[in-house]
Amino acid sequence: MNYAPLQDLILFLQSSPTPWHAVSQIGLRLAQQDFTPLEEGEKWDLKPGERYFVERGGSLCAFTLPKNTPVRSTILASHTDSPALKLKPHPLFVEEGIPFLRVESYGSPIISTWINRDLAIGGRLLVGTPDGEIEEKLIYLDQTPVLIPTLAIHLDREQNDKPKPVSKQDHLCPLLGIEAKGKDPDSLFHDLLKPAVTDNLLGFDLYLVPCDAPRIIGQNSSLLASYRLDNLVSAHASLLALLATDKIPEETIQMAIFWNHEEIGSQTDEGASSPFFLDVMTRISLSFKLGEENFIRLKRHSQFISIDLAHAYHPLHKKKYDSNNAPRMGKGIVIKHNANQRYATQGLTSAHLVQNCQKENIPYQDFACHSDLPCGSTVGALTATRTGIPTVDIGLAQLSMHAARELIAVEDHHTLCRLLKALLLK
Numbered sequence: 001m002n003y004a005p006l007q008d009l010i011l012f013l014q015s016s017p018t019p020w021h022a023v024s025q026i027g028l029r030l031a032q033q034d035f036t037p038l039e040e041g042e043k044w045d046l047k048p049g050e051r052y053f054v055e056r057g058g059s060l061c062a063f064t065l066p067k068n069t070p071v072r073s074t075i076l077a078s079h080t081d082s083p084a085l086k087l088k089p090h091p092l093f094v095e096e097g098i099p100f101l102r103v104e105s106y107g108s109p110i111i112s113t114w115i116n117r118d119l120a121i122g123g124r125l126l127v128g129t130p131d132g133e134i135e136e137k138l139i140y141l142d143q144t145p146v147l148i149p150t151l152a153i154h155l156d157r158e159q160n161d162k163p164k165p166v167s168k169q170d171h172l173c174p175l176l177g178i179e180a181k182g183k184d185p186d187s188l189f190h191d192l193l194k195p196a197v198t199d200n201l202l203g204f205d206l207y208l209v210p211c212d213a214p215r216i217i218g219q220n221s222s223l224l225a226s227y228r229l230d231n232l233v234s235a236h237a238s239l240l241a242l243l244a245t246d247k248i249p250e251e252t253i254q255m256a257i258f259w260n261h262e263e264i265g266s267q268t269d270e271g272a273s274s275p276f277f278l279d280v281m282t283r284i285s286l287s288f289k290l291g292e293e294n295f296i297r298l299k300r301h302s303q304f305i306s307i308d309l310a311h312a313y314h315p316l317h318k319k320k321y322d323s324n325n326a327p328r329m330g331k332g333i334v335i336k337h338n339a340n341q342r343y344a345t346q347g348l349t350s351a352h353l354v355q356n357c358q359k360e361n362i363p364y365q366d367f368a369c370h371s372d373l374p375c376g377s378t379v380g381a382l383t384a385t386r387t388g389i390p391t392v393d394i395g396l397a398q399l400s401m402h403a404a405r406e407l408i409a410v411e412d413h414h415t416l417c418r419l420l421k422a423l424l425l426k
Contacts, residue, residue, distance in 0.1 A: 332363025
């Protein structure tokens with residue numbers, strides 16, 4: 001299948017190796033479509049009918065204000081981060097003259113998929129300026145990749161039969177080169193970052209990023225393989241939906257929020273547990289002079305759509321699924337359910353979503369975990385708890401979730417783009 005948003009998604013994936021790159025790309029596209037950037041620490045002068053966005057680290061919130069006093073809002077929520085391997089503050093060490101990097105897991109990556117693979121270093125550097133400020137620089141060093149090597153099969157003949165747990169401290173260490181050339185580890189590491197930074201490096205957030213480019217694969221070009229499909233697919237579809245709604249709404253706030261730190265539980269100042277979203281909503285309420293009563297009413301008349309990927313059915317591992325509630329790739333939107341509200345979907349919010357899918361002739365399916373297995377979660381339940389806004393958790397079916405190379409059906413991304421645009425225009 002070939003359609004315009006697909007190539008744009010591939011470009012977005014290639015341009016967004018880390019959360020900060022993703023937010024930079026989103027902000028750039030919003031600014032090109034006349035969204036005005038805001039600063040949290042400055043006074044806001046919001047105007048009806050105008051479009052704005054504000055960043056907080058690796059998170060971003062964008063919104064279109066209605067012409068008249070708002071009585072409801074539609075919010076699309078996704079996240080910008082992915083499971084990864086993050087460099088430690090002093091990452092470089094030398095073992096018998098050979099330089100390595102020390103990393104730790106960010107979230108829950110499938111470790112085996114990161115081994116024996118070309119890995120770039122990407123993220124942000126915090127650099128001191130001559131006037132005493134701190135400047136953020138984004139880097140992506142794909143021209144000098146590193147690799148985590150393993151023992152040959154001849155030295156560990158049981159590794160295919162009885163895989164051993166990888167020691168993240170001792171063995172999950174990318175090889176940097178063949179010799180350290182007599183320099184101390186910190187100097188070697190700074191050399192690695194040149195020419196991105198020459199002096200006064202004050203801090204950094206750096207990750208190992210698989211170098212493999214996104215690629216359309218499979219019979220009839222039906223599949224897309226890439227790192228960070230979870231959850232840039234949802235972020236991209238949300239962005240396109242917001243940009244496509246060029247008609248200014250009468251009484252509805254249209255919003256898309258892109259969260260960082262979902263993969264590590266969201267318990268940060270820029271995660272979904274932070275006041276970032278409610279701070280933005282409160283400032284919008286103040287600009288329209290809604291008052292507390294009308295603000296509470298607005299929240300209850302709103303809808304929050306939490307969009308993340310779901311576990312696609314794998315027919316070679318069928319015992320891991322509830323056969324009646326196992327979504328298939330290529331079969332449309334996945335509505336996610338959990339009795340213990342690990343997903344925020346309830347009967348009523350699911351019914352509203354189904355009604356919209358039926359109206360737009362959009363295929364949909366349901367997901368619930370195997371009852372003997374634990375259930376994951378995402379930002380939906382956190383937001384529903386903190387705001388009281390009716391919430392539904394949806395997504396696309398995906399194989400190889402949290403691997404260095406994930407897989408979705410191309411058709412499903414097209415379907416998601418259609419649905420999110422329809423929800424914002426509703």
